[in-house]
Amino acid sequence: MSDYKEIIIDHYKSPRNFGELGGADISMEESNASCGDMIRIQVKTQGEKDFIITEMKWQGVGCAISTASASMISEKIVGMNKNALEKFGEAGIIEMLGGEINPGRMKCATLAYRGLLKIFESHE
Amino acid sequence: MFDIHKIRADFPILKRKIHGHDLVFLDSGATSQKPESVIKAMDDYYRNSNANIHRGVYELSVEATRLVDEARKKVANFIGARAEETIFTRNASESINLVMYSWGRDNIKSGDAVLVSKLEHHSNLVPWQELCREKGAELRIIDVDENGMLKMSDGEEKTFSENGLKVKLGSFDQLVDDKVKLLAVTGASNVLGTTPDLAEMIKKIKVKAKAVTVLVDASQMVPHMKVDVKSMGVDFVAFSAHKMLGPTGMGVLWGKKEILSKMRPFMFGGDMIGEVKITGATWAELPSRFEAGTPDIAGIVGLGAAVDYLEKLGMDNVRQHEKELMKYALEKMTPLKEEGLITLYGPKDVEDRGGALPFNVTGIHAHDAAQILDNYGIAVRSGQHCAAPLVTSFGVPAMVRATFYVYNTTQEIDYLIEKIREIPKVFA
Structure with a gap:
């Protein structure tokens, strides 16, 4: 059960920052076409060109891995700019989820992360 | 036994x-697993008989050519077909794309309709979406009920239109008329397992749409049940080798000779030509016309061995x-x-x-x-x-x-x- 560590179960069962963000600056949707998972991310930002995210909320349907990953990254993202998120990277996602993820599940693990990257890219 | x-x-x-x-x-x-006999046949080919086919007069090339011819006969026999009507492709997707490009582009016109079902694998849906969009034809999709059975009559009819493609979703009876030029339908759903009553559908559609051509995606059918293309009353049958104990990278398209012989080649190059001049070429006879380039010889040999195995069972x-x-x-x-x-x-x-x-x-x-x-x-x-x-x-x-x-x-x-x-x- 290596992929289902306590921390994943915890965030899966009580996802943080789940819901609608009133007064959001940017909204973005991202999906995994092959499995039907989708996420809607809303953020509040600070700054202009090299902005940081100050708050994130999200909604969507997904498996335990994608749900836990979105929940965890919604806390980590606060204060990050594009550069910081890129530096965090997929390695950071794996680390955040407890150190190992089945390679077949990386698309689930990075769903919210890819959505956040799109948010930064859409406002370059 | x-x-x-x-x-x-x-x-x-x-x-x-x-x-x-x-x-x-x-x-x-x-994808299915592979028995020892299939693995061994491919291994033997590479170890003992490897040479290009239709090229040399030397012993090895003759042997490799014979292996391919024998495998084609086995596959044809397995589905009740003639060898010249049995075309080797990379997979069922390529087989369907071959029909779409070679037959579809010349035979589907603006105002025509292509009929598929909601059970289709993307490989028997997306090619027809693209063809219909290109030609201004209508894509009609037979809906399924809550048990995954095709809706044959009544029910709600819905229409959609997006990026230049018109789609009609409804029951079989609602969607069949003389505009339907192609029925492209699965013989067994890869998701729900549903095996539509093909015989009934074909009988009914030929009454209302006399000019209809029928393609069956038999990817989940040929590996699992007796298929006899002649008695099915269809025009094209597509399937993959790797789902029937054979190797990946091998597929089959069966088509009726009278249709295949009128179709333009899908790909051009070696092995598919008759005569080549600097100003053009003529095409080889069936099935070579649709098999440009050196084929997956080991794959063909492996498929032949898979057919042997299934025949034995x-x-x-x-x-x-x-x-x-x-x-x-x-x-x-x-x-x-x-x-x-x-x-x-x-x-x-x-x-x-x-x-x-x-x-x-x-x-x-x-x-x-x-x-x-x-x-x-x-x-x-x-x-x-x-x-x-x-x-x-x-x-x-x-x-x-x-x-x-x-x-x-x-x-x-x-x-x-x-x-x-x-x-x-x-x-x-």
């Missing part, structure tokens, strides 16, 4: 351990074995369904379905369920199974799917059910 222990001993991979457990392979719908016995497994699985899974632990999808009657058993564990995403089963050595597929419109129409983002084949046993089904019960505990 269907001796399951003997059959299992023919498949080397079944000896593997996965996470410390015996491999329970329930994903033959995606007998396709009626294969179908019977899978029916028994499906009946057993449905019976054993019913209590789980009644407990509210799982949802089952697909036809209720084993006569209406092939060996695909899709389900979901209540409250648990298909990927999570499949991964927990993997921890016990059980290989099942999860996701949308290359049939997104079908899966999502059941109101779920994904499904878990177990598929059965010649080497599966009722003990494996018991083990699957035992481990399905473990899944919710992980999230308890």
